[in-house]
Amino acid sequence: MGLEQKLGNLGVVTTTLEQAVNWGRTGSMWPMLFGLACCAIEMISTIGAPQNDLSRFGMELMRASPRQSDLMIVAGRVTRKMAPVLRRLYDQMPDPKWVVAMGDCASCGGIFNNYAIVQGVDEVVPVDVYVAGCPPRPEALIHGLLTLHAKVKQEKLVKWA
Amino acid sequence: MTAQDTQLLEATIDELKHLFSPRAQTGETMVLNMGPQHPSTHGVLRLIVELDGEIIVNAVPDIGYLHTGIEKNMEAKTFTKALVMTDRLDYLNNMGNNLAYCLAVEKLMGVEVPERAQVIRVILAELQRIASHLVWLGTHANDLAVQSMLFYCVRDREYILNIFELIAGQRMMTSFMRPGGLWRDVPAGFEEAVRAFLDYLPARLDDYERLTKNNPIWLDRTKGIGVIDGPTALAMGLTGGSLRGSGVNWDIRKAMPYSGYEQYQFDVPLGSAGDVYDRYWVRMLELRQSLRLVDQALAKLKRLGPGPVITADRKVAPPPRAEIGVSMEALIHHFKFWTEGFPAPAGEVYVATESPRGELGVFLRGNGGPKPHRVHFRTPSFINLQSTSLMSKDHYIADVVAIVGSIDIVLGDVDR
Amino acid sequence: MSHLETTLAALQDKFGDVLEQVVEFRGETTVVIHAAANLAVLQFLKETLGYTFLADLTAYDDWPEEPRFKVIYQLRNLFGPVSLRVKCPLAGDAPQIASVTGLYPAANWPERELFDMFGLQITGHPDLRRILMPSDWQGHPLRKDYPLGYEEVQFTFNFDDIDKKKPYAKE
Ligand code: SF4
Numbered sequence: 001m002g003l004e005q006k007l008g009n010l011g012v013v014t015t016t017l018e019q020a021v022n023w024g025r026t027g028s029m030w031p032m033l034f035g036l037a038c039c040a041i042e043m044i045s046t047i048g049a050p051q052n053d054l055s056r057f058g059m060e061l062m063r064a065s066p067r068q069s070d071l072m073i074v075a076g077r078v079t080r081k082m083a084p085v086l087r088r089l090y091d092q093m094p095d096p097k098w099v100v101a102m103g104d105c106a107s108c109g110g111i112f113n114n115y116a117i118v119q120g121v122d123e124v125v126p127v128d129v130y131v132a133g134c135p136p137r138p139e140a141l142i143h144g145l146l147t148l149h150a151k152v153k154q155e156k157l158v159k160w161a
Numbered sequence: 162m163t164a165q166d167t168q169l170l171e172a173t174i175d176e177l178k179h180l181f182s183p184r185a186q187t188g189e190t191m192v193l194n195m196g197p198q199h200p201s202t203h204g205v206l207r208l209i210v211e212l213d214g215e216i217i218v219n220a221v222p223d224i225g226y227l228h229t230g231i232e233k234n235m236e237a238k239t240f241t242k243a244l245v246m247t248d249r250l251d252y253l254n255n256m257g258n259n260l261a262y263c264l265a266v267e268k269l270m271g272v273e274v275p276e277r278a279q280v281i282r283v284i285l286a287e288l289q290r291i292a293s294h295l296v297w298l299g300t301h302a303n304d305l306a307v308q309s310m311l312f313y314c315v316r317d318r319e320y321i322l323n324i325f326e327l328i329a330g331q332r333m334m335t336s337f338m339r340p341g342g343l344w345r346d347v348p349a350g351f352e353e354a355v356r357a358f359l360d361y362l363p364a365r366l367d368d369y370e371r372l373t374k375n376n377p378i379w380l381d382r383t384k385g386i387g388v389i390d391g392p393t394a395l396a397m398g399l400t401g402g403s404l405r406g407s408g409v410n411w412d413i414r415k416a417m418p419y420s421g422y423e424q425y426q427f428d429v430p431l432g433s434a435g436d437v438y439d440r441y442w443v444r445m446l447e448l449r450q451s452l453r454l455v456d457q458a459l460a461k462l463k464r465l466g467p468g469p470v471i472t473a474d475r476k477v478a479p480p481p482r483a484e485i486g487v488s489m490e491a492l493i494h495h496f497k498f499w500t501e502g503f504p505a506p507a508g509e510v511y512v513a514t515e516s517p518r519g520e521l522g523v524f525l526r527g528n529g530g531p532k533p534h535r536v537h538f539r540t541p542s543f544i545n546l547q548s549t550s551l552m553s554k555d556h557y558i559a560d561v562v563a564i565v566g567s568i569d570i571v572l573g574d575v576d577r
Numbered sequence: 578m579s580h581l582e583t584t585l586a587a588l589q590d591k592f593g594d595v596l597e598q599v600v601e602f603r604g605e606t607t608v609v610i611h612a613a614a615n616l617a618v619l620q621f622l623k624e625t626l627g628y629t630f631l632a633d634l635t636a637y638d639d640w641p642e643e644p645r646f647k648v649i650y651q652l653r654n655l656f657g658p659v660s661l662r663v664k665c666p667l668a669g670d671a672p673q674i675a676s677v678t679g680l681y682p683a684a685n686w687p688e689r690e691l692f693d694m695f696g697l698q699i700t701g702h703p704d705l706r707r708i709l710m711p712s713d714w715q716g717h718p719l720r721k722d723y724p725l726g727y728e729e730v731q732f733t734f735n736f737d738d739i740d741k742k743k744p745y746a747k748e
Contacts (some may be wrong), residue, residue: 109728119728
């Protein structure tokens, strides 16, 4: 059953360009294959395990290269040694790009309040959605991603122009 | 490689000069950076490889991108509060880390663990081993182009996580084992859940074996790759499946049993060639042995019947909930226990356990105070990873992925 | 006589002058020796007494006591198995100890970790660089006089106070 049968013989759907583009962006967001720590394992569960199946939201295709991805899921703790690398990866991603801070460590340092860990990845890159949990359940990550989708749908085209 | 990347490499190459052959400086061989963001390095491992064409002259791991300062941070917490940090060390072996740390605290404090708790610990540690091996199998196979394996393995792992969630309310970072025993007894339905899993997995394992064992592509990528012989492996400190793949019969569960492992029947699978294939095959067999162990432990748990799961020594264990409601002393003790902790005697202990990756040792030193004076984790991945350069010499660059995968490292375990 | 007793007797006999102390705690034996003799003792233990496996190599800091650092070798004779801990105290200023990588290749990275985390100079190490921290890092984190690097947590009542101390406040 496709859209055609539902709409009958109308032939035309009208919408604004903004909505169409944003809809397209949410429908095929490619996250970067980038895991740091424990949260990355939950991220694999979210994407890999059939129980969770992220492809329902058009996002199961992880790209290993930052140049082909538009979403960075920072899954895990960011160390002071890793922070410059992370920033470089972010800079290499083409616009438009979004960042999800997955887990307490990426959001605020989590339980590791010490010399080695960056207290929240927002010190390094701008974050769109924070997902709480240590590690967040797959459902929580999916919720975070859907929140991001909702956010993307609100976006104005001029912002990226 | 972009211009920026080369810059990064040049900045560090001066201090690394002595690691590469002189040919690298004339440009005869090429030095290539791999990681820390690379899909096949299982996390944030950086390898600097020197290549002669496609042949590896040297591979130098550069680690520390996930150094979390766990050891230092644990020194700032009481013995009980430091426990939560151990989960996050080797994040595929959360229960095993809890177990190793708890054993160390128990040894330092000189407390006994009730038998029921020990049996449950064995069940959980072995389930965790299965979960860890499944993730290893999935990612390793994924690297070697058996892509669907990852999905199968992660699916099966979910069943174990469900069991953990049943008993502890958390999927991964359970902190279920506590110094002196367990947080609480397992709830009703635990046994059935584990039994159901025991019935479910063997058939799946058969499938996975069929997918890989005689698969010509798999054989091509693994046979004769990354060979290390037994004596060299021992000298390099290799432990766990990586050592047993070289045919050395060393398993801490057999050699220095803890938590009552001596009461169970299980075999220690051994390889002979010491290549990637043998390490793979040893782990596949270990999965079955773990199932066997869980099976026996479950039967034993049933025989034992209900009983305490945490030591009665109130110095190490908090008073039970029921008591807090009726006794003022218990309430005060509970408060002091969680805020101040308990003082440990001055002294040091070393406890070795068999984690899915090898010998996980905990060196714990108390100095009379409620906080550890020094905790050190002898993590298997850290020591095992040293052998990468040795193993990958004279292989193709594509084999590095197979070799790193076959050592089964977890970066949280390497960098701590 | 168990192998451990044999070991202790042999050590007493051969290295009586560098042997400082033998400690028993919870069934584990620790021998404390002069740090300068670590290579000779370990070589003897490995080659004559069969302690061929170096299970662990670490250190701890007793600051402000002296001698401040203690380097610990956790040795194991795989037949038995028999475990023995060898401890070498090191003075606080310019701590230095000989590398055992020649005897135990497995000691390579742990020794680099000691250099990185405690600032111990490992003489004769083939590749002494920082291993876990970035190469331009200042200080040695696991020393007791190195702060944990705690960042204060901001709540609504103290948000502004802490905000002033943050690095970006100066901008
Ligand atoms: S939030 Fe928890 S699970 Fe995630 S990286 Fe941090 S410690 Fe690990």
